[in-house]
Amino acid sequence: MTEESSVKLHGFWASPYVQRAVLALKIKGIDFEYIEEDLSNKSESLLKYNPVYKKVPVLVHNGKPISESLVILEYIDEVWTDSPHLLPTDPYLRAKHRFWVAFFEPLFETMFTTLVTEGETQKTVLDELLEKMDVAEQGMKEIFPNGVPPFEEQKPGYLDIVFYSLYGTHEAADEILGKKFLTVERYPLFVSWVNALKQVPEVNQVTPSIPKFVGLLHAIRQRSASPKA
Amino acid sequence: MQEIKVYGVWGSPFSRRVEIALKMKGVEYEFIEEDLENKSDELLMYNPVHKKIPVLVHNGKPVVESSLIMEYIDETWKQNALLPTDPYDRAQVRFWAKFIDDKIMASVGAALLSKGGDISKAKEEMQELLTVLESEITKNKLFGGDKVSFLDIIGLFVAYWVPIVQDILGNHVLTRDKFPGIYEWADVLLDDAFIKKNLPDKDKLIPILRSRFGVKP
Numbered sequence: 001m002t003e004e005s006s007v008k009l010h011g012f013w014a015s016p017y018v019q020r021a022v023l024a025l026k027i028k029g030i031d032f033e034y035i036e037e038d039l040s041n042k043s044e045s046l047l048k049y050n051p052v053y054k055k056v057p058v059l060v061h062n063g064k065p066i067s068e069s070l071v072i073l074e075y076i077d078e079v080w081t082d083s084p085h086l087l088p089t090d091p092y093l094r095a096k097h098r099f100w101v102a103f104f105e106p107l108f109e110t111m112f113t114t115l116v117t118e119g120e121t122q123k124t125v126l127d128e129l130l131e132k133m134d135v136a137e138q139g140m141k142e143i144f145p146n147g148v149p150p151f152e153e154q155k156p157g158y159l160d161i162v163f164y165s166l167y168g169t170h171e172a173a174d175e176i177l178g179k180k181f182l183t184v185e186r187y188p189l190f191v192s193w194v195n196a197l198k199q200v201p202e203v204n205q206v207t208p209s210i211p212k213f214v215g216l217l218h219a220i221r222q223r224s225a226s227p228k229a
Numbered sequence: 230m231q232e233i234k235v236y237g238v239w240g241s242p243f244s245r246r247v248e249i250a251l252k253m254k255g256v257e258y259e260f261i262e263e264d265l266e267n268k269s270d271e272l273l274m275y276n277p278v279h280k281k282i283p284v285l286v287h288n289g290k291p292v293v294e295s296s297l298i299m300e301y302i303d304e305t306w307k308q309n310a311l312l313p314t315d316p317y318d319r320a321q322v323r324f325w326a327k328f329i330d331d332k333i334m335a336s337v338g339a340a341l342l343s344k345g346g347d348i349s350k351a352k353e354e355m356q357e358l359l360t361v362l363e364s365e366i367t368k369n370k371l372f373g374g375d376k377v378s379f380l381d382i383i384g385l386f387v388a389y390w391v392p393i394v395q396d397i398l399g400n401h402v403l404t405r406d407k408f409p410g411i412y413e414w415a416d417v418l419l420d421d422a423f424i425k426k427n428l429p430d431k432d433k434l435i436p437i438l439r440s441r442f443g444v445k446p
Contacts, residue, residue, distance in 0.1 A: 052328065052361055064317055071323045078316040091304040095292045102294060103278065135278060 007032035008060040010046050012039055014216050016108060016165035017069040018057040019206050023164070024076050024086060026202040027155050070101065073158055084155040097159045100139060104162055107132055111166065115176050115217050116224050126181065133187060140189045148193045151200045163190075164197050172213040176221075233258040236272050236284040238265060240429050240437045242386040243295040244283035249382050249427050250299045254306040296326055299379060311379040322372070325365065326383045333358050337391060341400050342442065355402045359411065362387070366410040371417055381418050388415035389428055397438055 009025065009032050011018035025032050037046055037056050049058045049065035059066045059075065066075050077086040087094050110129045114122055143159070156164065167190065170182045184191045197203050235251070235258050237244025251258050263272055263282050275284045275291035285292045285301065292301045303311045312319050336358050339351035372380035387403070388411075395401045405412045418424060439446060 061317075066317070066320045066324075068324055068327060071320050071327065074323065075316055075320040078319065091301050092287070092290055092292070094304065095297050095301045098297050098300070099292075099294060102297070139278065 005062050006060075008035060009033070010035045010037050010043070010049065010058040010060070011056045012037050013208055014213060015056055016169075017055075019165045019168070019208075020069045020161050021057040021059060021072045021076075023156070023161050023202060023206045024073050026205060027084060027086070027161075028076060028080050028082075030076070030080055070105075070162075073161065077158070084157070086158045086161070088157070096143070097157070100136065100143065100159055101162045103132075103136060103139070104166055107136075108166060111173070115173060116221050118221075118225075122177075126177070130181065130186070133190070137187050137189055140193070144189060144193075148189065148196045150196055156197060156200060156203065160193075160197060163193060164203060167194050168197070168203070168207050169210065169213050170194065171210050172217060175210075175214050176217050232286075232288050234261055234286040235259070236261045236263055236269070236275065236286070237282045238263055240434050241282060242390050245385065245428065246295045246382050247283045247285055247298050247302070249385075249424070250302045250311060252427060253309050253311070253377070253423070254302065255308065256302070256306055296330060296383065299382065303379070311382070313373075313378070322378075322380050325362075325372075325380055328358075328362070329380075329383050329387065333362065333387060337394075340402055341391075341394055341398055352400075352402050356407075359403055359408055363408050363410045366414045371414065377418065377421055377424060384414075385418070385424070385428070387411065388418050393431065393434060394438060394442075397435060397442060397444055 007025070007030055009018070009021055011022065011034060013036060022034070035043070035045075037043060039056070042054060045060075046056065046058060047054055049060060050067040053067060055067070057067075057069055057072060059072045061075075061079070066072050073086055087097060107129060110125060110132070114126045114129055117125060151160070167182060174180045174182075182190060182194070198207075233251070233256060235244065235247050237247065237260060239262060248258075248260065261269070261271070263269060265282075268280060272282065272284060273280055275286055276282075276293045279293065281293070283293075283295055283298060285298045287301075287305070292298050299311060312322055333355075336351065336355040339346070340348065340355040343351060372378055372384065391403050392415075395403065403411065419428075436446065
């Protein structure tokens with residue numbers, strides 16, 4: 001067990017990357033202080049702790065900063081070694097989970113672009129996203145050969161956390177797109193995965209309010225559409 | 230009996246990472262040279278998603294992506310550890326490995342190899358990123374202190390391949406006078422007996438890269 005330690009997390013309520021770190025800390029039952037950053041007016045601490053990227057999330061453990069959400073997740077798993085484990089113990093499975101996380105990573109940028117553009121641009125980027133999702137849906141059959149289990153005994157781990165940070169707010173994406181993009185016909189595994197995760201209390205605690213999230217996306221769309229000041 | 234295969238390409242910095250990691254641990258393996266214009270059925274079977282090298286196949290099970298393969302190697306064969314033991318130090322290594330692979334590598338491609346686009350902007354970005362890396366480097370030392378470690382192996386791309394590519398293309402962003410720290414680290418790294426023995430010979434590499442970039446000799 002760890003002795004008394006100080007854990008702080010600098011974040012932003014709508015960031016999927018921050019959501020990963022918060023979810024990991026909650027799943028592991030780690031007490032931490034959350035510091036909400038105003039991204040248009042970043043704190044001195046944030047700039048000091050993450051001089052390279054100046055981004056959230058930053059985990060500060062006993063005064064020492066760790067940046068980059070995936071690096072933070074691995075750090076959490078290596079410091080707090082009690083169950084539940086975020087990554088599998090077997091090296092081959094670890095490599096497999098890390099592979100799929102690396103596969104999902106660029107989809108965040110693609111998803112974001114889809115949600116802040118319109119017309120032909122949006123359609124092209126959305127198609128690109130959906131095709132990549134087809135590949136991942138197939139790949140998940142190997143991860144979940146017997147379908148997605150309920151997350152009762154086994155808590156969500158590294159891959160589940162990253163997946164959820166991408167699709168947990170899919171209802172907001174549906175509203176922006178004017179249609180469902182995560183359909184059960186095309187992505188049955190993904191849909192059952194999201195639904196199984198939404199049954200987990202810690203997961204619900206970290207999911208932002210969908211109307212609030214939609215509001216933010218609309219604001220970003222407005223800014224992108226209007227001529228620059 | 231363990232069966233270990235590495236599917237790679239002789240001149241690739243990525244398959245060298247895997248070979249160096251295995252050799253540092255004294256692990257024997259079979260190297261299969263791929264022709265990227267004519268990929269083998271095995272490669273396509275082992276890496277159906279990306280169809281890329283390197284691939285490590287350990288007792289029939291494939292591991293892909295060079296930095297992930299290196300983590301796998303370190304976790305499977307514990308002798309001569311590549312990553313530090315302390316979790317905070319490991320986090321720093323992973324942070325900088327991502328910086329090199331995600332940021333520097335992309336900027337090198339844009340700044341040195343792009344035929345169109347805003348080359349001067351790309352070169353500026355590469356310069357900025359290298360400046361960040363320069364600030365991280367400690368004089369006369371490797372990332373692992375006095376021995377070659379994970380981050381040094383990842384960084385070989387910058388230490389060995391980038392200067393060679395720059396010479397071929399006549400396009401120099403990483404220079405000794407602008408980045409003395411990076412060059413000092415590279416000097417120590419490239420002078421290491423083991424590393425020297427395991428890099429593709431420059432005289433053989435240059436014509437291969439020349440033809441890849443469509444540069445006349």
